[in-house]
Amino acid sequence: MCIDIQRRQIYTLGRYLDSSVRNSKSLKSDFYRYDIDTNTWMLLSEDTAADGGPKLVFDHQMCMDSEKHMIYTFGGRILTCNGSVDDSRASEPQFSGLFAFNCQCQTWKLLREDSCNAGPEDIQSRIGHCMLFHSKNRCLYVFGGQRSKTYLNDFFSYDVDSDHVDIISDGTKKDSGMVPMTGFTQRATIDPELNEIHVLSGLS
Known part of the structure; x- marks a missing residue:
């Protein structure tokens, strides 16, 4: 969920479903x-994946x-039907990449797929992480989280204009003094005027 403070509108995407109720219809990602001012809801998409956006995810x-x-x-972790995939990855968790949604045109764009950080421009998807947008330097900041059984402690930015x-x-340990200790479900806020990020660590 996120809020457009200028237009006073809230956007909601994603949800969790128990494995017992997952099927091809319930796994569609509505948006x-x-x-706020008119107290009205609008369905923007019945299935964001079909529109070029993320599949149904949670966290x-x-x-x-x-x-x-x-x-x-x-x-976020992608929800799948049990036994719906025949390859060896069927039992492995799948994670969603980085997407952008143009609210005016109502179109999605995939900016980065999930990767294992093979290259300098690759990013590793996760759950339980923090992501903040700096409105002055126009960068996203991502910190922490978890991927499968691994707790992540990296910290990176993504320039939305220059990609x-x-x-x-x-x-790594050599940078251990630069960032908070590894944790899960950290909470963070950003102050673009002071150019500061404040983090409250979760489970560590």
Whole structure:
């Protein structure tokens, strides 16, 4: 969920479903907008994956760029039907990449697929992470989270205008003093005027 403070609108995406009720119909990822002033809901999409956006996910992060009227969503675990995939990855968790949604045109764009950080511009998807948007330097900041049984402690930024990833800390011991200790479900806020991020660590 994220809010457009200029237009006073809230966007909601994603949900969790128990494995017993998952099927091809229930796994469609619907996408809604709520207008605070008129107290009305609007269905923007019945299935964002069919529109070029993310599949149904939970524990992802969303950020709003009110100036450009864009939404960015990153990470989260993809919900799948048990036994619906025949390959060896059927039992492995799948994670969603980085997507952008143009609110005016109502179109999705995949910015980064999930990767194992094979290259300098690759990013590793996760759950339980923090993502913040800096409205002044127009960068997304991502920190922490968990991928399968691995707790992540990296810290990177993504420039939404230049499509560039900058690794601030790779999470190794040599950078241990630069970032908070590894944790799960951290909570963070950003102050663009002071150029500061404040993090409250979760389970560690």
